[in-house]
Amino acid sequence: MTKIWSKELRILKQCVSNWKSQSAEIENIVKVVTNIVSPKPSSSLSDDIVGMHSPLHELEKLLLLLSDDDVRVRVVGICGMGGIGKSTLATILYGKISHQYDSSCFVDDVSRIYGDYGPLGVQKQLLCQAFMQENFSICNLSLANNLIQTRLCHRKVLLVLDNVDEGIQLEKLAIKRERLGRGSRLIIVSRDEHILREYGADEVFKVPLLNDENALQLFCRKAFKCNHVAKDYESLTDSALKYANGLPLAIKVLGSFLFGRDVSEWSSALIRLKEKPTKDIMDVLRISFDALDDMEKEIFLDIACFFPFKREEYVKEILRIRGFYPDIGIRILIDKSLITIFDGWEIVMHDLLRELGRSIVREKSPHEPRKWSRLWNQKDLSNVLRENKIAENLEAIVLREFCIYREELPVEALSQMSNLKLLIILSLTENLSFSGCLHFLSNELGYLEWESYPFTCLPSSFQPNKLVKLILDYSNIKELWKGIKVEE
Ligand SMILES: Nc1ncnc2c1ncn2[C@@H]1O[C@H](COP(=O)(O)OP(=O)(O)O)[C@@H](O)[C@H]1O
Ligand SMILES: [Mg+2]
Known part of the structure; x- marks a missing residue:
C-alpha cells in the first residue's frame, strides 16, 4: 500500500514538475504524505531482536544512506558465519528503508532459488517484486536480462540478494551496478x-557476534521468557552462554530448548551438548563446510581439532608439511567466515565451528576413536592405545591439552597406525607417561614432536623419508637409531 502511494505521488510530482508556480507546494505535499504513509522505522525492531542498533547504524553508514551524495549506485556486502544474523540485519534494514526507493526487492534465498529454478527463477522473483506484478511472463534469460536492463535503469531501486553462495549466481543474474538507476542500492548477503569482493562491492560489513550483555538478554527471553536469569540457574546460564559464544542462532535454539525445564534437566542437557552438539545449530553451520573442496575440508578439520587458537605461521607450517597448501586454504576459510585472524597473527575458530569439525571427525564411528582420522584428547588416545588394534584411518594425533588424570599408556598401538602423518605430544601432558616398546612408527610421518619422549632411540624400522620436522625436547633420546640408516 505504502509503495503504491509513494509511486503514485512520485508520478504526480513528475507530471507537475513543469508547472513551476505550484511545484514547490506540491513537492511539500508529496513529502508530507509520503512521510505519513511510510512505515515508521526505528520502532519496528521486535522485542526478540537484541543489539541490532549498532550494526544497523554501521551498515547505513557504509551504504551512504545518511550522506547528501545519494546519486551514485552503491553495492554493499554483508557477511559472517552461519547463524550470526546476516539475514536478520538485512531484513530489518530493508523494512526500514525500502519505502525510500521507487522499487525494491528482497530475494531471500538466492542459493536455493537458483538451485531449483536457475537464474531465471531469481530474475523472475526480482522483477515481480520490483514491479509488484504477480506474474511476469519471462520465458528466457535474454528477455529477463533485457527487462532488468531497461526497466531498472530508470529507477532508484533497493535490491537485497540474500544467501548468495557462489559467484556465478551473481554473474548469471546480470545485475550490474551500471544497469541500476541513480541512487540505487544493492545489498548482497553471503x-x-x-x-562479495569479486563482484566489486564498495564495502563489506562483517556482522559481529553478540556481546555478553546482548547474549544474556536474548538468552533470558528465550529460556525464561523474561529479562533476567531465574534463581538457581545462574551458573547453568553461564555454561549455556559460554557454549553459544555470542552466536544468536545458538543462543536462541539453546534457550528455547531449555525453557520450562528444571535444574537437573538443564545440567544433563548441557553436559550432553559436549558430546553431541545440537543438530539444529550444526546443520546451519555445516552448510559452509560441505561447500568446501577436499583440501580445505582437511584444513578446517585440522584447525577444529588441533589449532582453534594458534599462531597462523605455526599452523601453516604444519599444514604445509601435511601437504595442504595452507596459504590459499586459510584465505578461503577466512573468506567463508569459518575462521578469523585475530590481531593479525592468531587463527581463531568459533567454539561451535570447532565442535562441528570435531563432530564430523567422530560421526562415522562415534564410539570407536581408532577409526577416526584425528585424535586430540587424552580420553580418546587412551582408548585407542589400550585397545591396540589396527587404526589405519588415523592421520594425526595432537595432544597439547593438560591431561586431567594421571595414567600410563602402552605405546604398542602406535605401531598399528600405518598412515600417521602428524604426531605431537606436548609436555603439558605431564600426567601422562608411556610404557612398552615402540617397534614401529609410520613411515608417512612428516611432523613428529614429542616432548619428554620416553625412549632412548627411534624404532629401527622407521623409514623417515617423509619426515620434515623432528622435535624431541626434554627427551631420553641417546641416539636417533640403533645402527646406520641409509637414505632411500
Ligand atoms: N540480533 C539478534 N537478536 C535476536 N535474534 C537474532 C539476532 N540476530 C540473529 N538472530 C536470530 O538468529 C537466527 C539466525 O539468524 P540469521 O539472520 O538467519 O543468520 P544468518 O543469516 O547469518 O545465517 C535467527 O533465528 C534470528 O532470528
Ligand atoms: Mg541467512
Missing part, C-alpha cells in the same frame, strides 16, 4: 567474503 557467508563468503570473496564472492
Whole structure:
C-alpha cells in the first residue's frame, strides 16, 4: 500500500514538475504524505531482536544512506558465519528503508532459488517484486536480462540478494551496478567474503557476534521468557552462554530448548551438548563446510581439532608439511567466515565451528576413536592405545591439552597406525607417561614432536623419508637409531 502511494505521488510530482508556480507546494505535499504513509522505522525492531542498533547504524553508514551524495549506485556486502544474523540485519534494514526507493526487492534465498529454478527463477522473483506484478511472463534469460536492463535503469531501486553462495549466481543474474538507476542500492548477503569482493562491492560489513550483555538478554527471553536469569540457574546460564559464544542462532535454539525445564534437566542437557552438539545449530553451520573442496575440508578439520587458537605461521607450517597448501586454504576459510585472524597473527575458530569439525571427525564411528582420522584428547588416545588394534584411518594425533588424570599408556598401538602423518605430544601432558616398546612408527610421518619422549632411540624400522620436522625436547633420546640408516 505504502509503495503504491509513494509511486503514485512520485508520478504526480513528475507530471507537475513543469508547472513551476505550484511545484514547490506540491513537492511539500508529496513529502508530507509520503512521510505519513511510510512505515515508521526505528520502532519496528521486535522485542526478540537484541543489539541490532549498532550494526544497523554501521551498515547505513557504509551504504551512504545518511550522506547528501545519494546519486551514485552503491553495492554493499554483508557477511559472517552461519547463524550470526546476516539475514536478520538485512531484513530489518530493508523494512526500514525500502519505502525510500521507487522499487525494491528482497530475494531471500538466492542459493536455493537458483538451485531449483536457475537464474531465471531469481530474475523472475526480482522483477515481480520490483514491479509488484504477480506474474511476469519471462520465458528466457535474454528477455529477463533485457527487462532488468531497461526497466531498472530508470529507477532508484533497493535490491537485497540474500544467501548468495557462489559467484556465478551473481554473474548469471546480470545485475550490474551500471544497469541500476541513480541512487540505487544493492545489498548482497553471503557467508563468503570473496564472492562479495569479486563482484566489486564498495564495502563489506562483517556482522559481529553478540556481546555478553546482548547474549544474556536474548538468552533470558528465550529460556525464561523474561529479562533476567531465574534463581538457581545462574551458573547453568553461564555454561549455556559460554557454549553459544555470542552466536544468536545458538543462543536462541539453546534457550528455547531449555525453557520450562528444571535444574537437573538443564545440567544433563548441557553436559550432553559436549558430546553431541545440537543438530539444529550444526546443520546451519555445516552448510559452509560441505561447500568446501577436499583440501580445505582437511584444513578446517585440522584447525577444529588441533589449532582453534594458534599462531597462523605455526599452523601453516604444519599444514604445509601435511601437504595442504595452507596459504590459499586459510584465505578461503577466512573468506567463508569459518575462521578469523585475530590481531593479525592468531587463527581463531568459533567454539561451535570447532565442535562441528570435531563432530564430523567422530560421526562415522562415534564410539570407536581408532577409526577416526584425528585424535586430540587424552580420553580418546587412551582408548585407542589400550585397545591396540589396527587404526589405519588415523592421520594425526595432537595432544597439547593438560591431561586431567594421571595414567600410563602402552605405546604398542602406535605401531598399528600405518598412515600417521602428524604426531605431537606436548609436555603439558605431564600426567601422562608411556610404557612398552615402540617397534614401529609410520613411515608417512612428516611432523613428529614429542616432548619428554620416553625412549632412548627411534624404532629401527622407521623409514623417515617423509619426515620434515623432528622435535624431541626434554627427551631420553641417546641416539636417533640403533645402527646406520641409509637414505632411500
Ligand atoms: N540480533 C539478534 N537478536 C535476536 N535474534 C537474532 C539476532 N540476530 C540473529 N538472530 C536470530 O538468529 C537466527 C539466525 O539468524 P540469521 O539472520 O538467519 O543468520 P544468518 O543469516 O547469518 O545465517 C535467527 O533465528 C534470528 O532470528
Ligand atoms: Mg541467512
